Amino acid sequence: MDTIHFEIREQVATLTLDKAATRNALSPAMREEIAEVVQTIKRDRDIRALVITGANGHFCSGGDLRNIATAGLDNQGWRERMQALHDWLRDLIALDRPVIAAVDGAAYGAGFGLALAADFVIATPRARFCVSFLKVGLVPDCGTFYTLPRIVGAQRAKELMLSAREVGADEAVRLGVAMELQPPERLLARAQQIAASFVHASPLAVSLVKRAVAAGGDLAAQLEFEADAQALAMGTAVHKDAVQDFLSKRPPRFSWPAA
Incomplete structure (x- = not known):
């Protein structure tokens, strides 16, 4: 290039x-x-x-x-x-x-x-x-x-x-x-x-956050999207692994870097 x-x-x-x-x-x-x-x-x-x-x-x-x-x-x-x-x-x-x-x-x-x-x-x-x-x-x-x-x-x-x-x-x-x-x-x-x-973040969760913010919309539409998005995210392996890490007192895999 x-x-x-x-x-x-x-x-x-x-x-x-x-x-x-x-x-x-x-x-x-x-x-x-x-x-x-x-x-x-x-x-x-x-x-x-x-x-x-x-x-x-x-x-x-x-x-x-x-x-x-x-x-x-x-x-x-x-x-x-x-x-x-x-x-x-x-x-x-x-x-x-x-x-x-x-x-x-x-x-x-x-x-x-x-x-x-x-x-x-x-x-x-x-x-x-x-x-x-x-x-x-x-x-x-x-x-x-x-x-x-x-x-x-x-x-x-x-x-x-x-x-x-x-x-x-x-x-x-x-x-x-x-x-x-x-x-x-x-x-x-x-x-x-x-x-x-x-x-180390959930690709699905990142994608859904970006879609929600870009869409805007009224409160009812946003809450409906929120319900659909969270239901999808709850079913991912990333979420389930993160919960197990928390319960086992292991450090989180995703961490925003310090300033």
Whole structure:
């Protein structure tokens, strides 16, 4: 692969955006390579979590504006290009395993959207987030219309989208965009530590939690889903083994890593 690196180690996958000349901009080639990786993860049930990060001191600077300027597409062509993006982005957001974004430097435009597609965002103090689309006369994409209001609320999401202002690392934590900050030298290790904890979690329970949170819905629908989901989880070997570990005073197999 020319624009990303992908590795699987001890059931944790790590996808690294790596195109230094463009600060890891989402070029068509990079989008195709990410799409291939997402399909690989969907098929490989041994992969229990995914970490997404960027090389070269940045996460992702957004869309590749040079490519956009020379693409020569008409309205239908741009729509088809967006739909191709959505094919893998939908699968990434709905992935039934945890996704952790490790953000250093710029997460701008579609790069911000890619970070928001993760379940958890870990950032460094020098991380910078921006819904930058309005600066070039565009509307947010890469799922931002869906993800950002769910994280920061409708009013703040509109402010960030319409101001196109930069959000620093500390504000990102206050807004709930980032879960925690880590020094640059610790960033990837911390993200992989969190990912590794899910190797010992119930795959079914993780999947059901993600589905429930994504679905939203009214109280009655959520309680109905909760009943169905818990009944399924109660029948798994992971649950039964965990109960026996507890009764036998053995340490739990699943443990979220300490900060």
